[in-house]
Amino acid sequence: MAVVVNGQRIEQADIDAEVENLRPHYEQYVEGEGEPGQLAQWARENLIERTVVQQAAAAMDAGIPPEEIDAAYEQVREQAGDAPAEQVKAEIEAQMRIDRLMSQGVQEVAEPTEEELLAAYNEDSERFMSPELIHASHIVKHIDGQTDKKVAHEAITASQMELADGVPFEEIADRASDCPGQGGDLGWFPRGQMVEEFEEVVFKMQPGDISDIFLSQFGYHIAKVLERREPQPVPFEQVHDHLAKELLQQRQGEAVDAFVDKLKASATIEEAE
Numbered sequence: 001m002a003v004v005v006n007g008q009r010i011e012q013a014d015i016d017a018e019v020e021n022l023r024p025h026y027e028q029y030v031e032g033e034g035e036p037g038q039l040a041q042w043a044r045e046n047l048i049e050r051t052v053v054q055q056a057a058a059a060m061d062a063g064i065p066p067e068e069i070d071a072a073y074e075q076v077r078e079q080a081g082d083a084p085a086e087q088v089k090a091e092i093e094a095q096m097r098i099d100r101l102m103s104q105g106v107q108e109v110a111e112p113t114e115e116e117l118l119a120a121y122n123e124d125s126e127r128f129m130s131p132e133l134i135h136a137s138h139i140v141k142h143i144d145g146q147t148d149k150k151v152a153h154e155a156i157t158a159s160q161m162e163l164a165d166g167v168p169f170e171e172i173a174d175r176a177s178d179c180p181g182q183g184g185d186l187g188w189f190p191r192g193q194m195v196e197e198f199e200e201v202v203f204k205m206q207p208g209d210i211s212d213i214f215l216s217q218f219g220y221h222i223a224k225v226l227e228r229r230e231p232q233p234v235p236f237e238q239v240h241d242h243l244a245k246e247l248l249q250q251r252q253g254e255a256v257d258a259f260v261d262k263l264k265a266s267a268t269i270e271e272a273e
Contacts, residue, residue: 002272005051018043052263057097064096105259106252121236128234130155135227136202137184138179142219219241
């Protein structure tokens with residue numbers, strides 16, 4: 001069923017097209033199939049809101065200077081392809097009007113105070129934690145087209161025997177590992193950066209520990225943990241600017257939503273055949 005917004009008709013075909021545009025996002029965020037008709041209702045509301053915004057923007061007294069439109073057109077002319085210049089410029093002007101209209105909806109939004117920022121930081125302190133970090137090195141023998149599993153295991157076992165005899169880990173890593181250099185040092189890393197099999201071993205180890213031989217998708221490893229750093233709070237000063245921007249954008253988004261709701265509340269919206 002079509003809908004008419006302030007005399008402007010939105011056809012059912014437009015709603016159906018919007019349903020398909022929204023479907024990937026809907027399926028990503030809604031478990032299962034969602035409520036019957038929910039996606040269609042969202043699509044309908046999207047088009048109504050888009051229409052009232054476009055109507056309000058078109059009715060604005062303030063015009064867009066032609067030179068601004070021309071400058072914006074020059075930036076998109078190649079992407080516009082064969083589309084007529086006047087059509088593209090009309091679309092640019094319409095979007096500029098919408099942008100100015102939306103800026104009116106957020107111009108009264110106040111930036112968060114220091115007290116508000118500190119309160120937000122304390123209320124969500126778990127979000128502002130540095131991750132657990134491991135500093136490790138390894139000896140690895142790859143399993144690939146040149147080295148099969150048996151040969152790789154024999155080689156890593158020889159390295160393990162040298163370690164048992166007191167040969168320094170770093171010396172063996174530089175001489176016998178398939179990733180030589182810097183004593184096999186991998187630097188600092190959080191969970192999620194290395195392959196699962198490697199992390200499963202090293203994040204259970206303590207500084208100075210040397211692992212037994214273990215297998216990953218790359219081959220056989222022996223790992224040594226040099227240091228570890230437990231999760232710790234990131235100082236307020238380090239997240240201050242990011243948090244200020246985040247809270248301001250959140251408030252601006254809420255203000256825009258309220259502004260659009262106000263436009264929609266004052267609109268005449270009717271169902272039509």
